[in-house]
Structures are given as C-alpha cells and as structure tokens.
Amino acid sequence: GNSVTQMEGPVTLSEEAFLTINCTYTATGYPSLFWYVQYPGEGLQLLLKATKADDKGSNKGFEATYRKETTSFHLEKGSVQVSDSAVYFCALSGWNQGGKLIFGQGTELSVKP
Amino acid sequence: DAGVIQSPRHEVTEMGQEVTLRCKPISGHNSLFWYRQTMMRGLELLIYFNNNVPIDDSGMPEDRFSAKMPNASFSTLKIQPSEPRDSAVYFCASSTGGGDTEAFFGQGTRLTVV
Numbered sequence: 001g002n003s004v005t006q007m008e009g010p011v012t013l014s015e016e017a018f019l020t021i022n023c024t025y026t027a028t029g030y031p032s033l034f035w036y037v038q039y040p041g042e043g044l045q046l047l048l049k050a051t052k053a054d055d056k057g058s059n060k061g062f063e064a065t066y067r068k069e070t071t072s073f074h075l076e077k078g079s080v081q082v083s084d085s086a087v088y089f090c091a092l093s094g095w096n097q098g099g100k101l102i103f104g105q106g107t108e109l110s111v112k113p
Numbered sequence: 114d115a116g117v118i119q120s121p122r123h124e125v126t127e128m129g130q131e132v133t134l135r136c137k138p139i140s141g142h143n144s145l146f147w148y149r150q151t152m153m154r155g156l157e158l159l160i161y162f163n164n165n166v167p168i169d170d171s172g173m174p175e176d177r178f179s180a181k182m183p184n185a186s187f188s189t190l191k192i193q194p195s196e197p198r199d200s201a202v203y204f205c206a207s208s209t210g211g212g213d214t215e216a217f218f219g220q221g222t223r224l225t226v227v
Binding site for chain 1 (some may be wrong): 117204
C-alpha cells in the first residue's frame with residue numbers, strides 16, 4: 001500500500017540556518033505530494049504541494065521538488081526563522097483515492113534565536 | 114467561510130462512557146475525513162466519506178468506533194464505550210475530493226479518557 005517516511009525529529013536549528021527535512025514515499029500510479037505544517041494547538045495547514053514529477057512546490061520560502069526517480073519530496077528552506085517552529089508532515093494522495101491523505105510521522109522543528 | 118468546525122475542543126470523560134465528536138465541513142466540499150493523532154502512532158486516517166457515503170473505514174480501530182454523515186454539513190465520530198487508550202487528538206478535514214486538492218483541517222478535539 002501507499003506509505004510515507006520522513007526523517008525523525010526533533011530538529012533544532014539556529015535562526016537563519018538552512019533546513020532540510022527528508023521525505024520518501026511508496027505509491028502505485030501517480031500520487032500528489034504535500035507538505036503540511038502544524039503549529040502548537042492547531043490543526044494542519046497546507047504548506048505546499050506538487051502534483052506531478054519534477055514539479056516544485058513553494059510557499060513562504062519553503063520549497064520541495066517531486067522526484068519520481070528517487071521517490072522523494074524533501075522540504076527545504078534557505079533561512080529559517082523562530083516563527084517556523086512547528087511540526088511538519090509530508091503526505092501523499094494516491095491516484096483516484098478521493099483525496100485521501102497518507103501522512104508521514106511528522107518532524108518537529110525548533111528554531112532558536 | 115469559517116473553515117472546518119469541530120466540537121467540542123476538549124473532552125474529558127470516564128472510561129466506559131460514550132463520546133461523540135462533531136464536525137461541520139466547509140460548504141461545497143464533498144469529501145470528509147476523520148484522523149486521530151497520537152504521539153505513538155502519529156496521524157492515522159480513521160474513515161473518509163465522499164458525498165456523505167463512507168468509502169474507506171479500514172482505519173477504524175474496532176467496533177467501539179462508529180462514524181456517520183447524515184448530510185453534507187455534519188458528521189459525527191462516536192466511541193462507545195470509551196477506553197483510556199482512545200485518548201488522542203481527533204481531527205476532521207474536508208476537501209473537494211480530487212487527488213491533488215488541499216484538505217482543510219479543523220482545530221481538533223482533544224479527548225482524554227480517565
């Protein structure tokens with residue numbers, strides 16, 4: 001079945017550091033890939049998405065590229081801020097699955113001033 | 114639009130009691146999802162509906178859990194009887210149902226069973 005694996009946290013960085021959170025997936029067909037973010041005490045919000053191979057999703061300085069050859073969708077940001085502290089979830093939605101999302105286990109990011 | 118609305122935000126109940134969680138999806142969305150979040154298991158999909166019909170309930174842990182969607186604007190997740198291991202945050206989400214579309218999440222219900 002479809003699944004998502006992302007790097008374990010917590011990840012602790014200093015402000016302005018470079019961020020990478022690794023995500024790989026297993027899926028049949030042509031899934032869409034997503035990154036969601038969860039701030040403390042809140043629900044998940046879409047951060048970015050990519051719907052086909054080689055697409056790059058971007059938002060708020062975050063980027064991720066859909067790599068079919070390596071089945072990866074790594075999240076990157078060139079310079080993190082304290083306000084980026086949150087839990088980040090990689091997710092996929094399988095072809096013809098009605099929008100059902102399969103999530104990775106989440107990676108907690110803590111950015112120190 | 115007010116987004117996906119869940120109630121209550123917090124629920125504390127005693128073991129053995131019935132618990133009902135409620136969700137109002139975004140108007141016009143035809144897919145609705147119930148997820149459970151715990152530290153140990155992360156985010157698990159419990160069940161999802163399309164056009165008010167349950168499509169996949171393979172994630173429902175056991176018969177103590179049931180979900181309904183009587184109309185396009187309301188869904189419930191019921192646990193009867195509740196057990197301490199059901200303690201978790203339960204999220205409802207809705208979307209337009211396409212595989213590449215965004216799911217919008219409610220703020221969740223934090224359930225504690227003592």
